[in-house]
Amino acid sequence: xxxxxxxxxxxxxxxxxxxxxxxxxxxxxxxxxxxxxxxxxxxxxxxxxxxxxxxxxxxxxxxxxxxxxxxxxxxxxxxxxxxxxxxxxxxxxxxxxxxxxxxxxxxxx
Amino acid sequence: xxxxxxxxxxxxxxxxxxxxxxxxxxxxxxxxxxxxxxxxxxxxxxxxxxxxxxxxxxxxxxxxxxxxxxxxxxxxxxxxxxxxxxxxxxxxxxxxxxxxxxxxxxxxxxxxxx
Numbered sequence: 001x002x003x004x005x006x007x008x009x010x011x012x013x014x015x016x017x018x019x020x021x022x023x024x025x026x027x028x029x030x031x032x033x034x035x036x037x038x039x040x041x042x043x044x045x046x047x048x049x050x051x052x053x054x055x056x057x058x059x060x061x062x063x064x065x066x067x068x069x070x071x072x073x074x075x076x077x078x079x080x081x082x083x084x085x086x087x088x089x090x091x092x093x094x095x096x097x098x099x100x101x102x103x104x105x106x107x108x109x
Numbered sequence: 110x111x112x113x114x115x116x117x118x119x120x121x122x123x124x125x126x127x128x129x130x131x132x133x134x135x136x137x138x139x140x141x142x143x144x145x146x147x148x149x150x151x152x153x154x155x156x157x158x159x160x161x162x163x164x165x166x167x168x169x170x171x172x173x174x175x176x177x178x179x180x181x182x183x184x185x186x187x188x189x190x191x192x193x194x195x196x197x198x199x200x201x202x203x204x205x206x207x208x209x210x211x212x213x214x215x216x217x218x219x220x221x222x223x
Contacts, residue, residue: 034211034212036214041216042216042217043113043199043201043214043215043216043217044152044199044201044214045214046211046212046213049211089151089152097142097154097201097212098154099144099151099152099153099154100151101150101151102151102152
């Protein structure tokens with residue numbers, strides 16, 4: 001079956017450093033991808049999205065890169081802050097949203 | 110504008126009971142999707158409703174059901190509860206549900222089955 005997965009369950013970074021969270025997908029027909037952030041006790045929050053006709057999209061402190069050749073998606077967070085501590089999910093849209101299992105981003109002071 | 114509202118926030122039920130969870134989408138949104146979130150399985154899609162019709166369904170047993178009302182509010186029901194049904198149940202609303210618009214999540218209902 002189709003799946004969306006993340007490479008690492010936990011990522012620990014120093015405050016102020018850049019964070020890179022990776023995701024691999026298998027459904028080549030997916031044309032829309034989303035990154036969500038989920039803080040403890042809350043539902044997932046939209047961070048940034050990208051369509052399959054794009055390679056890169058930038059938001060505020062976040063950049064999503066899409067490599068369709070290897071079916072790889074990454075989320076880059078610049079100058080990581082304590083408030084960035086959360087679980088990050090990538091999701092693909094084909095017939096509804098399919099989520100990866102999530103990466104827990106831990107910020108070290 | 111108000112976000113997605115899920116009620117109740119927390120629920121404790123015993124095995125064999127049934128439960129109904131409620132989701133009020135953002136005003137104007139016609140698509141409501143339900144997800145089950147557990148530490149082991151992550152976020153798993155249950156079903157999606159659009160204009161009172163179930164449009165998509167995930168791979169869950171028939172004990173899990175839902176419906177949507179004319180005001181787009183949705184309920185999901187789980188009958189004959191099992192311990193493994195303990196999870197955070199999330200609903201997400203969007204305008205069309207077809208991936209061309211952002212989906213907004215509620216805070217979820219934490220169901221514990223004992």
